[in-house]
Amino acid sequence: MNKIIIALLSITMLTSCGDEKKSENTLEITGNIKGLKKGKLYIQRVQDSTLVVLDSIIINGKSTFESTIKLDSPEMLYLYVDRGVSNSIDNNLLFFAEPGKMNIDTDLEFFLAKAKITGSKNQELYEQYKDIISKFNDQQLDYLKDELLALKAKKDISEENTKKQDALLKRRYLYAGNFALTNANYEVAPYIVLTDIYDINIKYLDTIAKSMSPKVAKSKYGKKLNDYLAERKKQE
Incomplete structure (x- = not known):
């Protein structure tokens, strides 16, 4: 019986360590872009002087979004909104991401000006x-x-x-x-x-x-x- 309990405790500890390690290197990002009903979002990073897409999110009806990204250490990322038929220079939001949970709330019309970003001390x-x-x-x-x-x-x-x-x-x-x-x-x-x-x-x-x-x-x-x-x- 004792051996079974010890085995179960060991498995629990290993699982919890794995989850902790995952959270240390993972960015869970949620958000809402008021007014965006249809389009596509891209989360990007600069790599070798080029923007590289980390995740793409299709918006169709709901203006909320979520994404999970592997992030070894805090860094600047971009949230780019593809407005479809409309176009604007106000479409690429720079934010200092860090592992953990972050949230971005903004407005399609004033994408940069009204952005409220929480969850990152950086x-x-x-x-x-x-x-x-x-x-x-x-x-x-x-x-x-x-x-x-x-x-x-x-x-x-x-x-x-x-x-x-x-x-x-x-x-x-x-x-x-x-x-x-x-x-x-x-x-x-x-x-x-x-x-x-x-x-x-x-x-x-x-x-x-x-x-x-x-x-x-x-x-x-x-x-x-x-x-x-x-x-x-x-x-x-």
């Missing part, structure tokens, strides 16, 4: 980062607008404007670098470095790389950052 941090970066972008546009108006009025403010833009760029890089350092325990940190400030001073780059947690250093973007840093060191 996504939450990336949205915080983008909110601040958008303010830097708005300021950059204001400087460009000032220069165009000055040209129209036949005034030369190019030197002064260039200084302002250089100072703005430095502040933007400083913010991005500090954000990566502050959030070095998350995969969003190396991603931001690789996409936004890859040409930052190598000493600062080295500091950010060394600040990554072991888990982040072993992730997709952590490995890419360390590889990139090693290549930079060879060249300098």
